[in-house]
Amino acid sequence: MSAQFWEPPRSPRAAFEARRARLWAELGPNGLGSICLPSGFARPRNFAHNVYPFRAESHFLYFTGRHLEGALFVVEDGVERLYLLERDPEEALWSGPPPTYEELSEELGLEVRPLGDFEPRAGMATLPPQDEETALWLSALLDRTVEAQSGPDLVDGDEALAQVMVDLRLRHDAWALEQLRFAAGESGKAHEQGMRVARRASREYQVRAQMEARLGESALRPAYGSIVTMCGEVLHQPDSSGLLGPGLLLCDVGGETPEGFAGDVTRTWPSSGRFSGVEREAYEAVLRVQLDAIAGARAGVSYGELHERACLLMAGELVGLGLLEGAPRDLFDSGALSVFFPHGLGHLLGLDVHDMEDLGDRAGYGPEAQRADHPAFRALRLNRVLEPDMVVTIEPGLYFSPLLLRRAKEDRTIARQIRWAEVERFRSVRGIRIEDDVLVTDEDPVILSASAPKSVAEIEACLGA
Known part of the structure; x- marks a missing residue:
């Protein structure tokens, strides 16, 4: 008797576009001009090249559906962008070639750019990641301190963004x-x-x-x-x-x-x-x-x-x-x-x-x-x-x-x-x-x-x- 296997459902691009539209509609009324959400990094087990399986930050996943390491989802001036950390071409030998920016843009319905193009806005709101490495990386990008696991103690724009996320994710689409x-x-x-x-x-x-x-x-x-x-x-x-x-x-x-x-x-x-x-x-x-x-x-x-x-x-x-x-x-x-x-x-x-x-x-x-x-x-x-x-x-x-x-x-x-x-x-x-x-x-x-x-x-x- 042959084995049975089950395919998981895959949300269409329209699902993430709809979520991002809801997000954009909530930003202005909550005093938020620009926001960014990090995906995070794989965490080492016992040495740098032996890592736990990568799992992106949940707030990032909600709007993209993809586990993209070293990525930043940004909304500013009514434009949504995804910034990606550029990979060493030599990694393709070990991990396979990454998707191109054009392929990701078509898949996600987002403009995709290299991370080097990212320029933070003053007062850009964010939500803290769970690991220290990503928090330090995000702090350097935003030129302000972002503490890992500080979600319970947020203030100002970060606090407003946290409430927006709760309102969006509490009732499931x-x-x-x-x-x-x-x-x-x-x-x-x-x-x-x-x-x-x-x-x-x-x-x-x-x-x-x-x-x-x-x-x-x-x-x-x-x-x-x-x-x-x-x-x-x-x-x-x-x-x-x-x-x-x-x-x-x-x-x-x-x-x-x-x-x-x-x-x-x-x-x-x-x-x-x-x-x-x-x-x-x-x-x-x-x-x-x-x-x-x-x-x-x-x-x-x-x-x-x-x-x-x-x-x-x-x-x-x-x-x-x-x-x-x-x-x-x-x-x-x-x-x-x-x-x-x-x-x-x-x-x-x-x-x-x-x-x-x-x-x-x-x-x-x-x-x-x-x-x-x-x-x-x-x-x-x-x-x-x-x-x-x-x-x-x-x-x-x-x-x-x-x-x-x-x-x-x-x-x-x-x-x-x-x-x-x-x-x-x-x-x-x-x-x-x-x-x-x-x-x-x-x-x-x-x-x-x-x-x-x-x-x-x-x-x-x-x-x-």
Whole structure:
């Protein structure tokens, strides 16, 4: 039987022209005469010529769709230009010939010039890159200091440009939604692949390799460091070298399209092929919370309120499991719930897996909302009213973290609300997270990652139990 492969969608030139037109329409009303956005540079691994795969800055990608190293997208005087760092002709031997300026201009619908032609305007606004090398390069070009990763602290024109970008990227256009559907759908299929091979594997990395290979079959690369671990109580466990033994395997794996749009999907399944009694009880409790939250992810709903509702439902579920005792609101207010559910319900999704978090809380919180100093809200990445064409993740979890449980014992109020004998009964569960990518619409929410098996019956069937 021949192998099947999947082609990613490719946005037409008109998509980027439309985005650039929207950008230009927003510059004048926001007091911006000229702006530039850098693409960045490949970052060395252990010496200069051994680099990580290049991935352009997301704001640059939004308007060009191309990973062009050492490039600058500029808008000034109503003209859009792309400036490119000229490559050494000798590089063609090793990397192949680059596209000509004429070829790029035709492909992108932009005037393309060598970087040596660039002349910065006084007051030209920009957004800071994530790496120091690009920040120093951009500082030299603009003759002013641009600090890497300074997006949360921007002022003047840079701050105005950041808000323009949030307004443009918060609600996805049709081309971006096509990319996100593909990324989420193929990421879900990677989880299905992981389940199908899990019982034949002996190490976590073998499952991870199969999942990432499935992404590669669709021209996707990991959108973030994949998490494949039996240590589910460690929220972002980077290591995947452990043995597969009795218990649950937590897999947080998502792919990124060639244009940079991300999928972010998590499933948790029994490495044995069948959920044990306590594993099934805990898993179905988390699943009920997740399904309720997905159903509530509608236009006009505050994501912060959706998160709080999920927390209260989770508190009720943990009372039902015997892990906590008390009223859900009291368990939420005291912080007892946060011992077992210590993170937010989800986040924005787009060109960044945590979309536009390079700009601080501007996208996730908006101009009015502020982060609350409450155990259940400190790690909440999204707290704004949902609008049609936003894409968010919904990812409640249940964890038995030795660190958090130890701290809970030191808090007299919380210690009394936890039933410690039941904690021991469930401790082998370690960690469960269930995450889907959800499109907000004027009607019912759409689960973009529905291709990943999720119910107990679906998972066990896929595992071959």
